[in-house]
Amino acid sequence: MTSVIENNAAEPYAAYFAGLMSDPLAGLSHAIRNLRREGFSRLEEMGFPSQEDEDWRFLNVSPIVRGRFLPPPPAAAHEGEVRALLDSAAIAGLDSYRVVFVNGRFRKDLSSLAGLPKAVFAGSLAEALASPLQTRVEEHLGKHLAPKFNGFAALNAAMIEDGAVIFVPRGGVLDKPLELVFVSVPVENPFSTHPRNLVLIEPTAQASVIETYIGEPGAAYFTNAATEVLVSEGARLSWYKVQREAQGAYHVAATQIVQERDSTVAHLALNFGGAIVRNDINLYIGGEGATGVLDGLYMISGRQWCDTHTRIDHAKPNCESHELYKGILDDNARGVFNGRIYVHQDAQKTDAKQTNQTLLLSDTAQINANPQLEIFADDVKCTHGATIGQIDEDHVFYLQTRGIPKDEAKSLLTYAFANDIVRRIAIDPLRVAVEKIVLAAREAPTDFVI
Template sequence: MTPYASYNDFKEQLLASFRDNEERMNGERKAPLHQIRRAALRQFDQLGFPTIRHEEWKYSNVSGLMKQAFELDETTTLTPNDLAPLEIPNLDGNILYFVNGRYHPELSHIVSPAGQVQITSFASALKSEPDLISAHFAQYANYQENSFTALNTALANDGVVVRVPDNTTVDQPIILRFITDSRTKNIASQPRNLIVVGKNSELMLAESYRTLGEGASFVNVVTEIVLDRDARMQYYKVQDETEKAYHIGTTQVNQTDSSHFYSATVTLNGSFVRNNLNIRLDGQYAEAFMYGLYMPNGRQHVDNHTLVDHAMPNSYSNELYKGILDDNSTGVFNGKIFVRPDAQKTNAYQSCKNVVLSPGATMNTKPQLEIYADDVKCSHGTTTGQLNDEALFYMRSRGIPKDEARTLLLYAFSQDVLSQIKIQPIREYLERVVQEKLGK
């Protein structure tokens, strides 16, 4: 495929895809949901792709998207045998496969009873549960200012919708496995997820992103999460794609009174990765915990943008992100804590720690506090440096070879994040993958 000559070529392809889909619609073109899509498309058309002149994209240049051309809405012939190398050992639960952004029920299995949790594809929910979708779709993730969120809002046609009734604990985790099949073509996809957890209910959910094949991929995913009063959720995102993968993900969380959100984001591989995690604490005594680990090498670029919006009093947030950067890789961390005037007695903490292993690696950090209340406790801090020479010397003096000592120290550094993952098979799998990557 011929690379795009400019941003406008790719942009026009995306706009044309929307128009083609719209022409195949009948009465749905007048539906309120489609009007939201049209508004989002107009916003994407107006905003265009961000450049480094945009403050939020100052360190992240998306021009590499133009170096390849992508197929949209491409089908696949993946079989269970093709997916076998990507399986996580001993992982049980509700495992759903999405290939090139489309749900594949023949590859998936749902084990939880419908009375405990309702799991449907986004495409099916658009037809069977339009009221649910209309009540939540694009109500949290802001497409007015984010062009990639606007693009997803306009074009997304599949993903997952998860709804947990009130006073319910979902015993088995929900694992969403997003696979890009780029064995024969370069693929672009726009998955959309909606997770609604009812009052006093509990859910564990993980998203995983992988690529098969040597072609390029572009995944632009938006996940909206809604936690009702006293709801509790564990959310994990694991991104391990290829050297030709572009991944832009936005997770938007809305919490109400006494809800508890616990997350870990692990980025292992990808040419260009942007993780946006935005949390609005819109209730008293709401709590949010955010952990992140990123390990770029080669010429990989990983950008983590987080926003915690404290909108109500007596809320709490705690954030820890860690990076290990090697070769000529680049890391970005931009974390913002926003405390509104009514959010008195807010406690908010943020920390970002990085180890740079090579003189060619670069880490850009920008912690931010924006506080409009006076009775709060907030702090932020960031460090970037090399391995502790004294610790390395101590281990070598005890007979541990240099490379092994280095790997052990870095693995211990990563454990502050990996140990927070409560789904044991996923944690054990990631610990092994991290050890392997550190040992190279």
């Protein structure tokens, strides 16, 4: 039966794709049209992944495939809802630049980019293509995360309409964090968005980025994001992803980060929302002396599914990578953590450490944890470990004997488990905001219907 779906994977999107290709306004550029065309034909060829694919075997994406979600009609969103959601996504006390997308489309009027340092670019893909950055964008877009990565990446490429572009020039320092905020509010029909983001951090430049997804409760939609990041020689990038999609929403995102020599990347992913969530985070360490950090926390309940696949490629010698992923699963939630570290033959003196820890708060929550080390160099230090456990009743009793009620004690211990990740957030207002989300998540109603 799966072959039927595969053969028809691109069909629901064909009319929309044809419309995009014939619309001169949505044309963006010749290179983009080629990338779309490649995406569409890859999708026709490959179809969407199914549980027969090794990398997708614990995640049932058929509700997404069957949903045949198309991009929403423009300008159908209710402004009041948009502003309310933006307010709830606001990080108290944070002074930042903001690039805002509503239902997949850039909203300059809601963005705040005043005072952006000269020669730094932050804005929409369309704007970037109409700027002197055009050739740089065309050179990199689709190169690091190719449509062939999987069916969703192919669909994203076929549907390219908008997305964020960030460019920090050589030696440039972004003086404030840059927020990319993707807001989804309900329109008449369930819909999809396909943000296509490109980030170019030039040699010795520095930036920190907060990528936020937030959806109106009850909204039915599918976010299918693809992000390509190039961190050049000696550059530093801190990246925080905060996924707070609506509880019934679907979220699939692939991020490809490429590091050049002596660069430093710290990527921290926080996943709270969504009914079916899949994150692919790939870090390609392609230059000597580079350091890459992948951290993450997923906190899910009800019938939420959250699947994280990370891949770290050590392609060159003398690099280090550190990875700590923690999961907190309640009710009937299901999680997957698949962490692959691939040490290429040349990558001598690699130092790679991966840890995955899961806290199960119910007897019916499930996690599949699968660390994978593939090492083709002979002088390396690579470790990995995975633990799965429950709240320690001795700890709960200890807190109770000090006057702290049982439920509160459990929340506190859950929070303590999460705090290992939360305290790594270097932007103070963001850390405080995430602390609040983590605490609130333990009190929120946990059961809902997809």
